[in-house]
Amino acid sequence: MASSFSSSFWSGDYAGGLGVLFGKLQQGVQENQQVLTIARLRADAEELYGNKLGTITSATDNISGGFQRDEGASVRKAYEGVRTEMEAASQSHKKIASNIRELVINPFSRWCEAHAARVQNSQDDLQNRSKLHDRQAESVRKFRSQYYNKCRLVEDLEEEDKLAFQDPKNEAASPKLKAPALTVSEPEIEDEPVEIGDETYVPEHIKKILTHMLDNIKIGEVKVPILGTYQNVSNGADITEYIQKHMNASSVSYAERIGQDMVNNGFLRLIGNVGNTFANSSRMNYQWKTKVFQLTGIPERKQVLSRSTTVMSQDSIDSPVGAVSEYLQGWNPLNNPYPNETPSEKLRREARESDERYKASVRKLDSLRCNLEEAMIDHLKFMERCELDRLKAIKSVILDFSGAVSNVIPSLQSTVDKMMLFQETVQPFGDLRYLIESYQTGQFVPKVTTYENYYNSVDEHTFGVDLEARARSDRKRVPIIVTTLLTYLDNHYPELEGDDARRAIWLADVPLASSHHLRAQINTGKPFPHEILENYEIPVVASVLKLYLLELPDSLVSSHVYEIVKTIYSSTTAADASEDTRISVIQSTLGQLRLANIATLDAITTHFTRLIELTSAGETYVSMIAQNLAPCILRPRQESPLTMHERYAYRLLRDLFAHKEAIFGELKRASSLTQAHSAAITTRPRGPSTDESNRRANMEERQRAIASRSRASSPAPGSRPSTHRRDRSVGGPETRFPIQTSPIVGRRQDAAHRHSLEVPGSVEASPIATNGAAPPANGNSTTEDSSVSKRDSISRSTRFPRAGSLKQGGLARVANRDSAGSLGDDSQRPIGVQLEDKPMDD
Structure with a gap:
């Protein structure tokens, strides 16, 4: 995709890129004035020179005698010939001045005024739109702050309500809450836009x-x-x-x-x-x-x-x-339009109203942003044509200037030839390309301001939302919008006439307004039917998919790996590395991405490789489509003059197209091996712990906790109610999991109902107690078992039995016991979370 004004002067705040461009365009206006100044001064000089030449004859006539006295002398004839040439030269220079004014100065000055007005009007229009967008962005930030503050107040009120209505048994221990005093305050002046x-x-x-x-x-x-x-x-x-x-x-x-x-x-x-x-x-x-x-x-x-009277009068x-x-x-002493509202209802109503204001302001900001981008595209394309016309006009002015001189004085042919040479050296397209390449500020990457729900819901927007959050909300590995658009295009490719038309939809120059119109229809945060897409041309649907990828907060291939990709394709390493090595490094680099990014990249790459293969696309088309899609796939974290000329994203896409099966097939196999390895680790038995440094302190802490309970002696085993609450253990991290100091018999029947609520590491939460095996015969657990129980419980849920505790806790010793019921063939039973690799094809 060739560089242009509409793709080269973008910045995060919009005003920065526009400032650079219009600075150069205003410089062009000044250059026009310089050309006009040269033409005016040359015309004035020619006219002045012609007038001076015309005064020579009258000056010589004032001298009496001389050549007037001789009629036939040859010297007199030569003298008169010189005078005649000077008079002709005087008329010629006056004619040059007249031609310069008529052919150059007058038409070019009118054109320059119109050009300056066009530039100024475009600058003023875009500046006003940018200011309006910035003001609305400030309003959005303010409404967002108000909404979040209201939500925090609602949360605080709910917490106070929870504390206010406690269990009556704890009422004596809890401090009494005073009823809030009812005060009449002055009406507050609104501090909102x-x-x-x-x-x-x-x-x-x-x-x-x-x-x-x-x-x-x-x-x-x-x-x-x-x-x-x-x-x-x-x-x-x-x-x-x-x-x-x-x-x-x-x-x-x-x-x-x-x-x-x-x-x-x-x-x-x-x-x-x-x-x-x-x-x-x-x-x-x-x-x-x-x-x-x-x-x-x-x-x-x-x-x-005034005092009222009893007499009826006028x-x-x-x-x-x-x-x-x-x-x-x-009359309303509280100045409240809702006089029967409770404070909690008022807070919730204000939170809902602030939420609606925030949503409305975000929608208005998004509309203003789209209008600004559409206006920028239109104005930048128009300004590019104007700048090209200006350069062509200067080229024509130089040609007209030389013509104005050459038509009058053939003796100045050498000067005219040089001026013609200067005119030939003017290259409008080359100068325009130089302006773009030297002063471009960044590619078109829209910055979307999305509605940020206080409770982290992403159901209001589709565009501009983080890819993983969007996929998680859709309950898919690939966001629904991507699969829907790709499926729609796949279904409509056969309707197009010829492979050229199928390939052209991704390279078509679609107006941004059309893309924004479809974007507004599907930017709801929810799935949408194909019938909406039927109302638009197929190139518009393809452009909306590219727009969705551009509006992601981070590029599809995260900017965090941009430097790694840059290293892969740098000139120093690429020359020495083989193709297999490069593909292997690319595969490992993409393996660092999140699963949603990998799956989406796989789906998009599959779509384009299939399109290239089915339409028999040549090298030229592959190069063009890779260059067109490069900003959608990989972007640097911060755009700079250096990154604008880098082509690493283009080269990455070419490799993805050429080695798609090798890269993504290896990624899937690596994912399967990783998950199998993780499953093997979860079932690997743990070695016994020999750390006895804190055992005595743990036992003493446990004894103090038991002694501090202000309740009667424990009832007989088996009669303990199922609603018994285990007190929280105290002490440092080393005493978080209490050690069992005495055997507890008869608790097996309750373990099935509340084993997930027991303290991790205790006997009743262990797999042996859960499966009906008796604890060790002695009063205390062995050192090996207690330490293993402590270590295995760290950061693990007691909901699933642990393979290590099953093997270390005495499953081999009690496998043949049948006093508490046979365990059956437990060695073949799956233990813990079963991991399985699901295909990334949705």
Whole structure:
């Protein structure tokens, strides 16, 4: 894939790459002015020279006598010939100046102005979009912080509820929780961004806007029959006029929408009419709410209460009784729109609302990011054409400049020939390629901001989610989106006409807007039907798969192994290493990846190797498809001027295509051997421990723990209730697993019901007790058995019997005992977790 503006000037913050590119484009605008300056000065110099040559004749005529007195002298004829040539040269130089202005300066200056305007308009548009994206990203971070804080408060409340409702038996020992005091606090001013119209304003900006509105909009009082007099009121026409004048509202309908948003956000309320609609009307009155005055700090005008009279008069209409009754109807001392809510319900509701705001802000940010990327692709392609046209225009200007001179003065042919040579040396495509290769900032790798659920759920998004998390949520080794898209393409390859059309779908230049449209349809975090894909062209489906791989947080072949891959293909080692050695090293390197990455890479490589084989693709196509897919498969951790020219990902893909069976077949065989080896290790018997350093301390600790229990003597064996709770052992790590000091008889019947809850290492949790064998005859376990029991219990679950404890704990000694029931052929019974290798074909 050839380098271009649309694939070479990307950066993580978008503004960095655009700054480099538009810096070079503005440099081109200045270069245009330099060319114009040369042409203007040359035209001025030619005109000045021509005028000076024209003054020579008049200057010689002022000398009396001389050649005027001789009529037929040859010297006079030569003199007059020189004068005539100078007059002709004067006209010629004036003609050159006129030609330069008409053929070069005038048309090129108009073109330069249009080119500078195109560059500036593109820069302003992309800069505004980038700023809007950055503001929304900041809002997302703020909403995310609010959401996480609310979730933490909900968790804290749940923990407090657990402590508040404890077992009545422990009520005396637990401290009493005081009921929280009910206090009436002042209403808090919201500290969250507010959407008004098409813009999102932070609280500081809202404060400035409201302050300016209160200072410039006419505010008064309005009498409403029956209801009374309202203070701090403005009509809809005045508010609309202000919005159009100061808030850049392009139309009355847009101004009304801004006013409606102010009503919805609690800044205004409609009085004297039913509803809460904003309209551009002088008869519609809106009262500024108390929230506005609290936010701006401007004192609020309140109506003075007057004494009521018993006499019915005309002034009784002005009584504030209506306003007071309306105020009492909405009386809410807690300033809470949900007066019957409990604190826990309020917290949970606020957590849900903050979650919804966070989700909505992430969706809006994702939409803005996609729009920004689409606009960048369009503008960068347009700017590339403009820059190429500029270079061609300079080439034409030089040609026109030489023509303007050569058409008038043939004697300057040598100068003209040199200028023609200079014109031939201008190579627009070469200069454009030099600009890209010298100043490119990075390839197109979109940075996705995903919704991060507090409880680690990934069911909201598909794109931009970690590959392993996506596969784990799908319960597949390969994410469902990858298998769905590849299966859809496999099913539709036969519908295309010819192998060329099948191969071309992966190299087609699909508009980013089309890819984003399909991405929005399937970016739900859930499986999607094939019917959605039927509405799009097949190249669009293929481009969405590449877009999914590009939007992964880490490349499919992790960037952590980029340096290893670089070493494999470096010039110093590749020359000495054979192909078999290189493939072996590649296989071992890919073996370090996570299972989901290996399985997905295997599925994609299988798809392309089959496509190459079935369509009989040549070397040229294989090279092009590898170069096109290289950024999707392997990317460095940090893009730099050095990594932008490296081709290690391309070479890795070529090896994967050429040696797919050898690499992935060896990976599967290595996985099977590793799991078999792990299973053999789990069944290997452990050697006896000879460490007796802590035995006496452990026994004393155990005796103190038993003596410290404040309960009656232990009942007879077998009568212990199944709900008995074993106290937690105390002491350091060496005493975590208590040592059995006395035989416990009769506990066999309870072990089947609670062996998984026993302390690891105790006799009742051992496989012998579980299988019905009696403990050793003496009171204490042997040194060898106790130490083995201690060591084997470390970091192992007691849910599965251990092969080491079965062999060391006396299974050979009690195999023939039948006093507690025959063990049967336990040596052939599978013990522990059975590991098996599942194929990576889903």
